[in-house]
Amino acid sequence: MGDGTRSSFNLKTICARQVVSDEDVGRLFAACFPCGKTLHSSFVFSRSFRHEVCEGRVEGIDMDAEHIAFSDAAHGFETARTRLRLWQQMLKAVRYVESDLRERLRTGYDMTLPRFDVLAVLLAAPDGLRMTELSQQLMVSNGNVTGIVDRLVADGLVERETMKTDRRAFRVRITRTGAQLMREMATHHLEWIDELFADVTEADAARGISIMLDIRHKAHR
Numbered sequence: 001m002g003d004g005t006r007s008s009f010n011l012k013t014i015c016a017r018q019v020v021s022d023e024d025v026g027r028l029f030a031a032c033f034p035c036g037k038t039l040h041s042s043f044v045f046s047r048s049f050r051h052e053v054c055e056g057r058v059e060g061i062d063m064d065a066e067h068i069a070f071s072d073a074a075h076g077f078e079t080a081r082t083r084l085r086l087w088q089q090m091l092k093a094v095r096y097v098e099s100d101l102r103e104r105l106r107t108g109y110d111m112t113l114p115r116f117d118v119l120a121v122l123l124a125a126p127d128g129l130r131m132t133e134l135s136q137q138l139m140v141s142n143g144n145v146t147g148i149v150d151r152l153v154a155d156g157l158v159e160r161e162t163m164k165t166d167r168r169a170f171r172v173r174i175t176r177t178g179a180q181l182m183r184e185m186a187t188h189h190l191e192w193i194d195e196l197f198a199d200v201t202e203a204d205a206a207r208g209i210s211i212m213l214d215i216r217h218k219a220h221r
Contacts, residue, residue: 097193097196098113100192100196101113101189101192104188104192105185108185108188109181109185111185114144114148115148115151115152116182116185116189117138118134118138118145118148118149118152118158119152119157119158119174119178119181119182119185120182120186121134121137121138122134122158122172122173122174122178122182123174123178123179123182123183123186126173126174127171127173128161128171128172128173128174129171129172130163130169130170130171130172131145131146131149131169131170131172134149134172149172152178156175156177156178157174157175157177157178157181157182158172158173158174158175158178159172159173159175160172160173161173
């Protein structure tokens with residue numbers, strides 16, 4: 001809302017909710033409160049003041065007015081805090097899902113989630129990938145991927161192939177055994193995710209994907 005317009009909030013409702021801390025509310029409304037009189041923030045949005053507002057006993061404020069307008073700063077502050085809560089909930093959800101997947105992969109296939117991710121990327125690249133390409137797709141460093149690839153090679157799930165154009169470099173390619181295992185795990189992985197997201201509608205899933213893509217694209221601008 002950068003066009004100078006103002007948002008309207010019901011003062012009693014805002015004071016009755018405790019969506020943010022007392023300190024934050026005090027700073028917010030001390031800066032944005034257009035009541036025509038100076039009130040110290042420690043008093044204005046103390047618990048006792050909010051109670052007085054809800055009871056309609058505050059002098060100098062027209063409590064009969066339907067709305068009291070707050071500035072764009074107030075709206076921006078609440079929006080920022082809502083986005084912060086979204087990020088926190090996203091993290092919690094990701095950690096919950098990852099924890100569940102790790103346990104299922106461990107008990108079902110003696111497989112770690114990072115090794116699963118590497119196999120998934122290589123299955124989609126039958127000609128193999130250079131280590132830098134693999135790292136870029138996984139969005140991790142080469143050093144982190146090297147140890148995972150070493151273990152997969154030892155287990156016969158991945159193989160290294162020296163590149164003809166550069167004998168110092170090599171490609172990493174999934175083996176037939178690795179591809180067969182990965183396809184089996186991928187089938188169960190789809191079922192697990194569908195189970196964990198059972199309460200998410202198709203429309204909500206599509207909207208969530210759109211939001212995540214917007215965030216990623218903005219980060220690369």
